[in-house]
Amino acid sequence: MTGKPRHIGVAERRVRLGLRQRLVGAARARTPEEVADSLVALHGTDPATVYLAVGARLTDARTTVARVERALYEDRSLVRMHGMRNTVFVFPTGLAAVVHASTALDIAAKTRAGLVKDMAAGSDGRLTGPWLAEVETSTLAALARRGQATVNELTGDEPRLREQFVYAPGKSYEAVQTVSSRLMRLLGIEGRVVRGRPLGSWTSSQFRWAVAPPHPPLPPAEARVRLLDRWLTACGPATEADLKWWTGWKVTDVRRALAAAGAVTVSLDDGVTAYVAAGDEGPV
Structure with missing residues (x-):
């Protein structure tokens, strides 16, 4: 992505989480799986x-x-x-x-x-x-x-x-x-x-x-990319600190996985830099 990163504010983050984590009525799941x-x-x-x-x-x-x-x-x-x-x-x-x-x-x-x-x-x-x-x-x-x-x-x-x-x-x-x-x-x-x-x-x-x-x-590197991509899709946007805490990985492993996954940079409120999965930067 070139140019200025897209801004994702609090309201949109709440919508993303509500839908993707199945917390709103229309998105509720049929099974535990x-x-x-x-x-x-x-x-x-x-x-x-x-x-x-x-x-x-x-x-x-x-x-x-x-x-x-x-x-x-x-x-x-x-x-x-x-x-x-x-x-x-x-x-x-x-x-x-x-x-x-x-x-x-x-x-x-x-x-x-x-x-x-x-x-x-x-x-x-x-x-x-x-x-x-x-x-x-x-x-x-x-x-x-x-x-x-x-x-x-x-x-x-x-x-x-x-x-x-x-x-x-x-x-x-x-x-x-x-x-x-x-x-x-x-x-x-x-x-x-x-x-x-x-x-x-x-x-x-x-x-x-x-x-x-x-x-x-x-291979651990491949597995880290797959896990990070899944979590960004479910919980993104997320900062490096978010990802380091959730995974327990070293910062270097987080950064390598972000790069290999092609994660996209976005901005949050107060100018904080975060990431979403590749192709997921558009509005929900």
Whole structure:
């Protein structure tokens, strides 16, 4: 785009969000999958927020709980997994590979190295990286046999999950940790397991685990471009700071993805520079 960037004021931004995030009557969705696809991701750290986000955007909110549960646990058209900022979200299953490659690979490598280091330091060297690899292979095999399982059920199949170690020995925040909790979280960040049905109602924060649906590996740079383009379409215009916060990426990664996606510069109120997806700079 040449010349002066187009100005998008507050009123137009509200219209864009209302339509694209399905908050106005004419734009409401028929299914939870349509909601997730429009928003890119549904924040899922608190289980109830997923249902509230969907219910607020459906044409008929009365069936929200049943339909979200079916999408998550029966049809598997939605998946709950670690994503941006190492936070749990619910995504369309088809977006899992993009989210994993664009946001989780670096975090996963650091998390694994941290766990191996903590285990060795807190067990006098008894719990090692090769030992952990054996335990995780056995755990994943048990989980595949069961389909879904709680941590307690998995420890029955793989007793080494009960092993404990001292976290930060000698520090004021020293604590005893169990291999199972750290390992399952690591496998989630690595995209190898996902959270399944909760143990209680739809508001419960205790989940079963399931093997993650397979997806092809993607080059991280390509995945970042695809994720950024999707989010700009749903939430743009957005500033570099907005994108850095939402993705958890480095500023350099944000800038490279903006350039590769061909994002278009626009101006906001007070002269702030922001970006919209290529071809999306026109009025709504």
